[in-house]
Structure formats: C-alpha cells, structure tokens
Amino acid sequence: MKKILALLLALCMVFALAACGESAEEPSGQSSAPEGSGESAGGDNVIKIGVFEPLTGASGAGGKQEMLGMEYAHSLKPTVMIGDTEYSIELVPSDNESTADVAPSAAAELVSAGVSVVLGTYGSSASIAAAPTFESAKIPAIGVTCTNPQVTEGNEYYFRTCFIDPFQGTVLANYAWEQLGAQKVYMLGCSGEEYDGGVKNYFEEAFVALGGEVVDANFTENNADFSSYLNSAVSEGVDAILTPVAIQYSTAIMQQAKSMNLEIPILGSDTLDNNAVLEAAQGLKSEFVVTTFYNEGGDPDFDAGFKEFINSDSVNLENNGGNDMIAAVSVMGYDAYNVAYDAIERAQSADPAAIYEALKSTNWDGVTGNIQFDDNGDAIRDVAYIKIADTANNTWENGGTQTVAE
Secondary structure, X not given: OHHHHHHHHHHHHXXXXXXXXXOOOOOOOOOOOOOOOEEOOOOOEEEEEEEEEOOOOOOHHHHHHHHHHHHHHHHHOOEEEEOOEEEEEEEEEEEOOOOOOOHHHHHHHHHHHOOOEEEOOOOHHHHHHHHHHHHHHOOOEEEOOOOXXXXXXXXXXXEEOOXXXXXXXXXXXXXXXXXXXXXXXXXXXXXXXXXXXXXXXXXXXXXXXXXXXXXXXXXXXXXXXXXXXXXXXXHHOOOEEEOOOOHHHHHHHHHHHHHOOOOOOEEEOHHHOOHHHHHXXXXXXXXXXXXXXXXXXXXXHXXXXXHXXXXXXXXXXXXXXXXXXXXXXXXXXXXXXXXXXXXXXXXXXXXXXXXXXXXXXXXXXXXXXXXXXXXXOEEOOOOEEEEEEEOOOOEEEEEEEEXXXX
C-alpha cells in the first residue's frame, strides 16, 4: 500500500509541473551566465578583473598611481554587454607588497577569487615571480609598466602594454651620449632586482657601443644611506649617474644628492617618474631627466577628466601623492584597463580562455598610443617620452619624445 501511495504522489507532481509548463531543460533562446563570471545573491552578473599591484613596500606609491588609472577607466566603463545581458565589472586588488617573495601568493589570491583577467604589475621582479601562477591557471595577465623582457619570455599568458628595457636602456644611453655629452656614466641599482639590473645591462650595452664607459655599483635591499655611492661617482669623475631604482630608494638618493650639492646630471628610468621623487628633488642642483610612457598635456581631454577624478576624492588625491600631477603610470593603468575591457567585449565572454584569444588580436588606440602585441605578448612600441625636472618649481618639463634611432 505504501508503494502505491508513493507512486500516486510522484505522478501528481509530474502532472502539476507539466500543467505549469515547467521543464528540466533550459528554455530555448536564453543563455546561461558566461564562464568566468560571477552572480551575486541578488542576481547581479559580475565579471572580475584582478589588480595585481604593490600597494605597500618600496614601490607602493607607484602601484597606487597605476591602480588609480585603472579605477578612473573603471568609473567610465563599469559595465559591459555580453549578448543582451549587462555585466558589472569588479576590480579585485591584491597587494604584492613590492616583492618577488609575496608576489606568487598575491597572484594565487586572484586566481582563487575567480578573476577573468589580471592587470599589473608595477615592478618587473614581482611580475616575473607571479607569471607561473597565472600561466598555470590559464588566466591572461596584462603587465602595465613591468619593462623587463623576462616578464613575457616563455609565458604565453602574460601580455604587456609598455615598452621594454632593451628599448628604454638604449634610449637612455643615446640621451646621455647625445644630449648630455657624457663619456662616463656611474650606474647605481639595487642588488638582486631584475628591473634595476635589466635597465643597467641594456644601457651599458648601448652606451659602450657608442664609445662610452660605465662604472657599475649596487647597494643592498633596504639601504638608506647613499652618500658613499654618490661620493664614489664624484671621485670617479663621471659625467652622469644612471639610477633605475624603486621610489623608496630614488627619493633618498635625491635628498642626499641635494644635501651634498651634487651637480652631476641624474638619469632615471620610468620608476622615477613619480610625484614623490620630484618633490624630493626640489632644490637639486643636478639636471634630472627620466624616460617614461606619457607627458602631461599629450591628451588635454584625458588630462582634464583624470584631474577631475583625482580631485573628486580625498583618497584619490592621497594615492596620487597629494596633488593632481599626472603620472605616466596612471595613464598606462588607464590604457591597460581599456585593453582588457576591449578583449572582454570582443570575446563576448568572461571566460579567461576566450579573453586570452581576444587579447592576441588587440588593436587599441590608447592615450599612450596604439597598442598591439607581438608574438611574445609585448606591445609594439618605438617611442619613449622624456621628462626634465624643473627642480626650482617642482614641476616636470616636456622633453619631447625619443626613439632608439634618435
């Protein structure tokens, strides 16, 4: 009798579902949420973009400025249409603390968070250390200002929107030789840092080929006293000092160079294009020049909108160093977000595999120039911007652009 009652009850449930038009299959003409997207309890569709940046540590100031550009781009494009459905985009930050030691765990956090694509990082060493994590998870990453060639070498899942150190080092060598008339250059970097070593190596290759001479010097991590190195540069009789170092070190170098009334020109790579470094150099007697990715004034409409964004929020202003001066890394962060957005839109999917395929055919006209990737995933770039510090007025002067040929 119990079996008969159970059978009758099951039949009643089937008839009831049929009467209501219910079906176990998905209705035709509707699609499920794209792979890689998330759905909140309220039913909101979300696509997550990982932000792999140093928000603390030696490069924290640069990481915050780079992320600021991403946040501005996100404020303008916070959603994307996939088919007929609108998806919110969520930026998911993970602090790599400016070190290669922390980078893999910070990258793993983004993988666990279910991001579809990653932006960052500022600093080559952290990018190189995290690259295998993203490759293993098959999640594409877009390096923003990590210029060492090793970031993309042998890793098909890492792309990059900036120029790379063989180009930057050669531009700096050409500038030292042609514009400064330097014959001998003192190169100062942090021992063990991939970025510092890379820029110095490519600078030396190009400068020696021109007929110049270099003196190579390295300090240990967390060093704070650079007086002996600067005095060594003076005693060596060099014509310029190249120091492609993190913000933490470059600010100290500027302050100590100023205190000893150093007059030898100082050349910096893109990491020294920072408000804090410029402020530390105020009153410096030495000429101070950097290579970078963008000069303020290059796109007046972008500049005006970004300055408004910076000044609209006290946290934004603080993260930009306390003023609305536009750092090139911020503009690069803005462009990187738009490259990721474009790939999602063209892929019509939040699936990392689909985004990866779309990235390979990127052709995006950014604020910093057209962005396409070569077979290594590197942006095809042939121009560097030059900034010259006005150390009396705490501003940057536009030094124009320079290619390797120039």
